[in-house]
Each structure stands twice: as structure tokens, then as C-alpha cells.
Amino acid sequence: MRPRAWVLVLAAVFALLQLANVTGRDTPDSRNYLSYALGLRGDDKREAAGAAIDWVCAGETSIARRKQSVDVVRFRAPDTSARVAEQCRDSLWRDVDKRLRAGQTDGHTVPFSSERFMRIFEARPGYPALLVPFVTVFGVTWGVWLTSVLVAAAGGVLAFLVLRRLGAAPVVALTGQALFYVLPCGATAMRPMTEGLLLALTLAALWG
Template sequence: MTVVGPFVKRRPPRFWVVVLAAVFALLQLANVSGRDTPDTKNYLSYALSLRGANKHEAAAATIDYACAGRASVARRDQSVDVVHFREPSPARRVVEECRRDQWGWVSKRLSAGQTAGHTVPFIPPRFMRIFEARPGYPVLLVPFITVLGVKWGLWTSSVLITVAGGVLAFLVLRTLRAPTVAALTGQALFYVLPCGTTAIRPTTEGLLLTLTLAALWGCALALEGRTRAATALVGGSLSALFAVKHSQALFLGLCLAGACAVLGVRRGGLRQPLRRLARPLREVGVVAACGVAVTLLAAKVLGYPSESESLQDLLTAHFSRPDRSRPWSDFLHLEVNFWVEWLRRELWQPFFPTALLAGAWGALRQRPDFGVFLVAGALTGVLNQAGHPDINIYGDRLIVLAWVLPVVGLPLLLEQVVRPRVRGLDTVPGPPRRDAGPNTAMDAGTGAGLDAGVAR
């Protein structure tokens, strides 16, 4: 297999996948610290507790990491400040102030007996319960921080999670028989678009993106007739999402089940739409629907915070104010205001909506059946944002899952431009699988087969 150009040696696709991943990882050395969000402290202290640290030890290590990050950012900002760039570094002062502030809150809460659970009490008890219900990311962190320490353990885990997301974008596109150049473009887009910028932060969004792409890979395999692999990926992704953030497992299960229903209606009408689907797609729909049911039941049995509790968290600024007496009315009012303001800001700089529309067009035009699944996966980001209509939340990380639409859709849109320029890049396209059902993406003339070494 080759890449376009007479001066480029013949290399298998996996070589370029590794090159892109390695380049991305090396670039992340530019910012090893200072990427943490307010939530990072909760996840890190949870992981340290799982490793065996007591509350004081976990608090000390977490505060040191967070304050070192603040100092790093302050030092870099001051070095380019047009007025203060010649002054001494503020790092020491920032660390001292940060430690004094953080220890003041933690010591007060520990002295008051707030020692339950795994998370160090940086936040009120009701807010802590939300993080206590998300063990997946802290469990993943444990081996990294044990072997590499807090700073490099968090950096390494974040890089690997983000690299995995890019590789999954490549695998999704190759499973859809896109040219290797298009699939590599999808991997690169994952790294350079805001999804990569967000995934690299030491918090849950990277895992949410990666697991959502894994589920979408399962949907692509279902369209190829590979039932066992498809259901394993979708079911496994939903299970892992439940441990990372159970509301996201609920959203993804609902959206994938809805996508299967839409495909069934398209193929056979409104009566019993799932029966109109090929067996792999039908089973994906069943797995997704079961995932929704299991998520709701397990959250109830485990006593996870309810939607009303999450609503009060939002409307009381993380329980720092009295509960609202009419939370749903206030929420709906805020919801309308949020989306009006969000749309105004996006139209001011319309890159995101343009990328979404172009991605949806590429996916639905080139691979209509998979396009329905891709739009469903992106919709989970919109649902996540709709559940937290706070315009001031750290960046756009709540809606970041919507970026999977341009990551996969844009390379498909460019496919017709790329394919005629490619020579010897892909294997000869094979006939569609008999059990895959009618699907434009699987037509014999639409693309190349998977590279066996990468796809498997």
C-alpha cells in the first residue's frame, strides 16, 4: 500500500496511524501541566483513594498537582504580559495562595467529619455524590499514577486516551471502506479539532469520546454483517460508559436504539420497524435498548443521584445556594435562554455549526445508513449540553461529543475528491456481505476493504 506521491515509500496504513499518533503525543509535551479542570481534583483524589491513600495523603497530592498547574499557567501568562514580563516569576506566590485556599476548605470539611466516600471533600457532600457515582475514570488512572506518579501519570493516560480516539476514528472510516487517506484524515481531525483539545484534559470527556467512537465502530461493523463484534463493541461501550458517566450511557443507548428504529422505518414502514432490519442491526438495536433499561435500573439500585438532584446542582451553583422551589420551570426557562445565547455566539463565529452541517452532509450522502448512527452519536453531545445549560461551564466540553460528526463525516465528504487521486492505496473493493442488508456504504464500488492488519 502507498500514499500519494512518487517520493513516498510504500508503507502500510498502520505505519501512518502510528506516525500520526506519535506526532500528536510528542506535541503534547508542550503542556504537561496546567490542563486540569475543576473536576480533575475530584477524579484524581478518587484514584489516589482507590490506590490506598488516606484522605490527608490524597488531598496533599491532589492539591500539589492542581497548584503546580496554576503556577505553570501563571508563569507562562506573565512571561508574555506586555507590562510585567520582566518581573520575577509569580509561580511561588501562586502555589502558596492556592495551597492556602484549597487546604482551608478541605481542612474545615474534614474536621467537620466529611470523610465518607473516596473523593476528598473539595466540594459540598451533595455535589460529591455525583463524582462518587463515576468510578470508571479514577479506576483507569490508578495504574498510571502508581507507576508514573501524579503529574506524568495523568499526562500519559490523557495522551493514550486521545490517541485511542483518533485510531478509532480511523477504524470506523476503514470499516466503512473509505480510502486510507480519508481514514487518516479522520484520525488527524480528531487530534486537531476541539474534541482532541478537550480529550487531552485529565477529566472524563476523553473517555466519553473514545467509548462513543468504539460504539460507532460497532455500528459500522453491524452494517458489514459482523454481528458478534458489533454487539460486543456496542454493549461493552455502554457498560464502560455507565461506569464513567451513567447519564452518557443512557443518552447513547437511547440514540442508537432510535437510529435503529429510524433505519427500520426507512426500510419497511412504521409497523414493527426492527423486524425490517438485518440481524446485526436488529441486535445492535436490542443491545442499545437493553443498555437503556439496565442503566436506569442499575442507577436506581445503586442510589445514584436522580435527575432532580442534578437539576438542583445546576440551579444552585453546585448546592452553594438554597434549593429551588420550582426547579423544572426554572430549568426550562434557562434552557430557552441558553440556546438563544449559544446560537448567537455560534453565528458570530460559525465554525462549529458549519463543521456539523458539512459532516452530516458527508455522512448521510456517502453512507446513509451509517450516517444515521453518526448523527445519533453526535446528538448525545447536544443532549449532554441540554442537561447542563450553563454558558459559563469550562469551555465547550459538554457538547464536545458532537464533534464526532465532522471527524467522521468530513473525510467521507472529501472521499470523492481523494479517491481518484489515490493509486495503489487500497485493496481491491470486494462485494458486499450478503447478510449486511441494503446499505449504500456497502456497495461494491464505493470503497476499499479493510486493511487486515489494522482492522483486526
């Protein structure tokens, strides 16, 4: 099999493995980027807040379920998913609703935090703009996941191309691609944040 075919195989295997955790990869920043994307596509503040909060709380529920399944003491205990989801939604909606009622409605992002803090994300339209077509076509959960997979997979492919440009043998370049996927840079690229996109763009700049 030619090296280029192996590049695609590695990327495809990586993508398939990510199906194990479709949700639960978000960080506190992720909700801000998602709400920005929903605002860009035309959702009003409460619509964007509802979709973003549902997505965040689905992730919290997924994490809680996974933790319970590997807890030797609690794995047979009653499922706490519903309670975790309810507490998550209540907490986030309480803060967002308070800020919306106070008039914090400027910009594209949902006011998950103070206006000053949210301006940090208002200045970063690139990743939200990338999210827009995916969340519009595939929905929030699968759209965010697919965006992350494509960004991370592209990062690995670009790592291969950079190594080949530097004169590395095909097997070495393929090893570099595989290492990109299994080391923390791959996990970071899968998180719904700007870091994965910036890493891919940096590798693209180094390549070309």
C-alpha cells in the same frame, strides 16, 4: 508507508506535542477524579488531598508562568510562580481541612466541595479506576498526563478505524484522525476528565 504506519506516526506526533503542557490542563472536576483514584489505591483523605492539591497548584503555577511569558508588559517582571502556588495551596487546603474537620470523610473523593456535589463523582468510578495504575507507577503528574495522552491518542486511532469501516479511503481516514487531534475534541480528550474516555469508548462502540 502503509496507512497503519501513518496512524501510528500521527498518534506518536500528537503524543510528543503534548509534552509542551504536562500540567495546567486540569478543570475543577479533575481534582475530584484524581482524589478518587488516590483513594482507590489506598491513600487516606489527607494524603490524597495533599497529592491532588500539589498537582492542581502545579498546574496553576504553569499557567501563570505561561501567561507572564507572553505578556508584553509583565514578561520581564519577577516570577510570581511561588506566590501563585502558595495562594493556591492555602485556598484549597483551607476548604478541604474545614470539611474534613466537620466530618465529611465518606467515599473515596477528597471533600473539595459539598457532600451532595461530591456524590456526583462518587458515582463515576471508571475514569478514576483507569488512573490508578498510571499514577501508582508514574506518579501523579506523569501518570495523569500519560493517561490523557493514551486516551486521546486512542480516540484518534478509533476515528481512523470508524472511517475505514464506513468505506472511507485511507487518506480520508487519516485526515479524520488528524482532525480529531487538532480540533477541540482532541483538546477535550486530553483534559483529565471522563469526557475523553467516554468519547473513545463511543468510537469503539461505533467501530465494533
